[in-house]
Amino acid sequence: MTFSAPPRTPLARALYRAPILVYRAGLGGLLGGRFVLLTHIGRTSGRARHVVLEVAGHTGDGAYLVASGYGARSQWFRNVVRRPRVRFQVGRRRFEGTATPLDPAESGRRLAEYARRRPRSARSLMRALGHGDPGHDGYLRLGADRERGIPIVELRPDR
Template identity: 60%
Template sequence: MTARNGPTGVLRLLFRAPVWIYRAGLGGLLGHRFLLLTHIGRVSGQPRQTVLEVADRDPGTGEVTIASGFGGGAQWLRNITAQPRVRFQIGRTRVEAVAELLPPEESGRRLAAYADRYPRTAAALVRGLGHTPDGAADYRAIGADRDNGIPLVVLRPL
């Protein structure tokens, strides 16, 4: 498995299992920490789906922040960069939105805030890309690195 290409084989099947949970109408079982993102394939033009962890939510605006755990080369990230109009579902709630890749500094700031709220999860996430963070400054640097780090995206409801 590489950060650029994502998981393959059995590991890919395991990562796809939450999509099946949503498709079965059981997305509520995953709580509010995960969402189903529906986006358009940049080459095929066909709808694609992936389940991602919610890094942050703004109850006032409905905006949701998500992280690319497989780095800048994740297929969903490349797809939303080409076609930012998306739909996401948290539990049973479906929302039409526009996806916006956060500027590097803001991405870094939000990743550091996420690490402060969920230190174990954040550490596991960045270790998966080969990073060994030591404090908020490292998380800010990893979040700001679009190629080898963990870029963050905000989903803005329409």
């Protein structure tokens, strides 16, 4: 089964959103540093929205990297492009900061790094999104393609 499009049915949406309940129950620490609860503002509604994403990497100065599996189609991605001020939680740590899509070349490099560090997770993600196993050069291209690929977004905490 592939998830080349965001979930459309109520059941599929509920399953995708289940990790948010883990954070809301105060159990975000159980997910460790592998996932982030991102709170962003809807570009049309102006209301707070939530999504749980896998941490794809870190920068050397404390920022977290996350991937937009559905590229520019992702609602959260479209929202943070319009309104980059966000709140996010990793484990029990909470931050306020800024979400910034990486430039295409850096995004591709970071996606390829993620695939090197977590090859099984990366292959599973690629298959689920309908990309097959793209190989190193394919990860570079997918990360650099904001529209149809998997761009990387930096979540930088305020100092």
